[in-house]
Amino acid sequence: MKKTLIIALLICFSSKINAQKKVVAEGITSPTHQKYLNKIVFASEYDDVKKNSEIESNFKNEFDFTPDNKIFFRAYFDNSIYNYIRPLAKGDGAKDIKNYAIAFNFYIDNVLSNERQNSVYKSLEEDVKKTWTTFRGALKNNEKEVYVGEEKFEEFLAENTDLLSSGKHKIKVEMYPVLIDLYGEVITKFDVIASGEFTLDAKKFMLDSNNEELCLGKNVMNDNALIKKIATAHSSGDGFKITPNDVRIFSSSWITERNKYSGIIEGRSISVLVGYKDPKKNKCFKRYYTVYQDYISSKFSDVIKFKWNEAILPEKINCKCINL
Known part of the structure; x- marks a missing residue:
């Protein structure tokens, strides 16, 4: 009986150890990796931070913030994302590699951006999370492909452009597993x-203002009369009653909506964005809506209705984005 109990305890203990067992990561990959261990380096060109072929002479610590400028980076760790966090992880979620991610902190002039703390990037492949100890990404890039860190830095800039006064600013980036x-x-x-x-x-x-990430986005349907009508409806609408400073229509034309069973026309809709200043908060925001008009008595109503996703909250923007 004692022998059976001891064996059972050993199996249980062994299973617990294996559940928290680290995987074999790639380790230090090059002399450059060793030199810049636990650091992030930056460059203007993607190939300048290519793994094991980095061009140190092209590493940069200053960038002009212009529309065409690019900022790439390479981060060097001494272990993998998975191995760092696995011994601390508890619960059922710790068993799923999908729940392991990398997070960013961003600072402007030594001040941590509260809105961008724990800015999580989770779209990494399983082998990246488990074995990689260095990878490259981008903070600013003009290509269609989106790199690690790029969206998070854009969000950071969008929420802190009021701090980017003319002149030079120190930007600090931190990365950590979560x-x-x-x-x-x-x-x-x-x-x-x-x-x-x-x-x-x-x-x-x-x-x-046409930059959708930092401001509002480009107006597609240039119908000034309709824009004015949408602004008026938003000012008196039930639930917001805030006069917009700017309205952008993202649809090129109205979309006819029909009953899915009978095919009868029920209305029409377009996608819009409204930029406004909240007088109570003294801050500026943008919010996405679907503008809808009912189809009544063989014609579309003049009444503007708004539909929106409750889960998508208004986004804070710099007040310089809208026509104050």
Whole structure:
């Protein structure tokens, strides 16, 4: 009986150890990796931070913030994302590699951006999370392909453009592994495993209202009468009653909506974005809507109705984006 109990305990203990067992990561990959261990380096060209072929002479610590400028990076760790966080992870979520991610902190002039703390990037392949100890990404890039870190830096800029006054600013980037839940919220986080700094010269920085990431986006349907009607409806609408400073229509034409069973026309809709200043908060926001008109008595109603996804909250923007 004792022997059976001991064996059972050993199996249980062994299973627990294996559940938390680390995988074999790639380790230090090059002398450059060793030199810049736990650091993030930056460059203007993608190939300058290519793994094991880095061109150190092209590493940069200052960038002009212009529409065409690019900022790539390479981060060097001493272990993999999975191995850092696995010993700390608890619960059923710790068993799923999908819940392991990398997170960013961004600073402007030594001030941590509260809105961008725990800015999580989870779209990494399983082998990247388990074995890679270095990878490259981008903070600013003009190509269609989106790199690790790019969207998070755009979100950071969008929410902090009011701090980018003309002149030079120190930007600090930190990276650290996290375990997230089904909603992307951080459950467990490790210490910072890599960080880097560079100077961003904003002397030529100007907000472009047509930039959807930083501001509003480009108006597609240039119908001034309709735009005015949407703005008026938003001002008196039930639930918001805020006068917009700017309205952008993203649809090129109205979309006819029909009853899915009878095929009878029920209405028509377009996608719009409204930019406004909230007088109570003294801050500016943008919000996406579907504008809808009912089809009544063989014609479309003049009444503007708004539909929106409750889960998509208004996004804070720089007040310079809208026509104040």
